[in-house]
Amino acid sequence: MASRTIENYLKQIYLSRPADETQWLTMGKLSAAVGVTPGTATSMVRAISDAHLVEYEPRAGVRLTPAGEQLALHVLRRHRLIELLLVQVLGLDWSEVHEEAEELEHVVSDRLLARIDEILQHPAFDPHGDPIPTAGGVVRSQDCCTLLDCPLGSPTNIARILDQSADFLQYVNQCGLLPGADIRVASRNHQAQTVELLVIKRGENHVVAISFAVAEKFLVQMYDRKK
Amino acid sequence: MASRTIENYLKQIYLSRPADETQWLTMGKLSAAVGVTPGTATSMVRAISDAHLVEYEPRAGVRLTPAGEQLALHVLRRHRLIELLLVQVLGLDWSEVHEEAEELEHVVSDRLLARIDEILQHPAFDPHGDPIPTAGGVVRSQDCCTLLDCPLGSPTNIARILDQSADFLQYVNQCGLLPGADIRVASRNHQAQTVELLVIKRGENHVVAISFAVAEKFLVQMYDRKK
DNA sequence: TAATTAACTTTGCTTGCTCAAAATCAATTG
């Protein structure tokens, strides 16, 4: 069995993997994601590679093997199901659950996880809109784009929020930009680097302005995901 | 913060402490309870004693300080609230929850614990009838005796089950000896070392025979705890 | 009292994970 340290490395390797599948994840990025010094990451990755969960190429980086990816997805499944349970059943605030799940994901048994999945009726997304991998390790991907490159004017709704720090999520909550919220991108100002949004909240229209950097943290869907 | 190893040692020291408060818990018993070799227990206890959570007297044994006891009770509170949550809210079988809680008890935050306590409406007992210490570290003790020394014939009900291994609890479940069950001790046979019980289950009387050793694993109350 | 025994402690070693600092490599820049 993989230690909780190894589970964490695998999860981070998965989450930080470069968009281009042929690319390797560098040790610098991995060590930052895991929160250890680069040297530590190198030696841990060497060890994990001995267990055939990753491929490691010195000075190039690291990449998950199919076995490693399955394990990473399993951890991610636990994490996301737990988050949803904490929000929907235990009534925690969604800004708190990420931290909590970070610990719990390493100790819930398969049996308990199956019960959670059942109680939540086999959900496909966690409270932040992240897809929950199936028990078989399949990720049902959404067809999304960020608030930076989605079409202007057309109505859409928020699918996913990529920054899960408590502070940020509290702000998100406050201006009604939760997953599922109906919005429209009113305008983009490339000089000011801002995006203006129309948020439909309790029938009323609100205007919210965010920077390009923040706009990239929101994914929206082309077609309404509720149907 | 105390590591999960230290939390475990403190919990076991509390649970295995001798009935007589002036006595020390020996290293032999502790090492067996924690599941390590005696030498390991000795050196861990030395370390925990440096943190002033226990008193340690070489060749005599170990005993919790007030600070250590508070921490032990806190761990126990987490353990027992989690067990109850798993049974009542998540619908796990009560024979499974001990193992599960053994892991979870070290990772649930105070905030989550408070929510669990609220959802369960500040319960006083876990599914096995063990008392749940308050957030302030107070144990509300019950007035109990075992099926070995309770009076013959008089109606009573099961308050607590001391053996929490899955196999045993499945048997307990099967013959209806759950906490709260209405029973009477019909007879004791000192030659055969057995106790005969009358179990009132769905209006009907059932006869169950158990050995003295098993009888000691059940605590019953003098007065009906339901009122 | 001396010998035996059981419980406990000490010692030395291992594993897993980490860091700091030194060494190395690769990719620019001058």
Add this chain to the structure above:
DNA sequence: CAATTGATTTTGAGCAAGCAAAGTTAATTA
């Protein structure tokens, strides 16, 4: 092409926790 820079790897060390086996101590038996 040499020098500098930035990223990466190696080295040496430390800490927490564990085991096995050798050494002590105290209590019991003879």
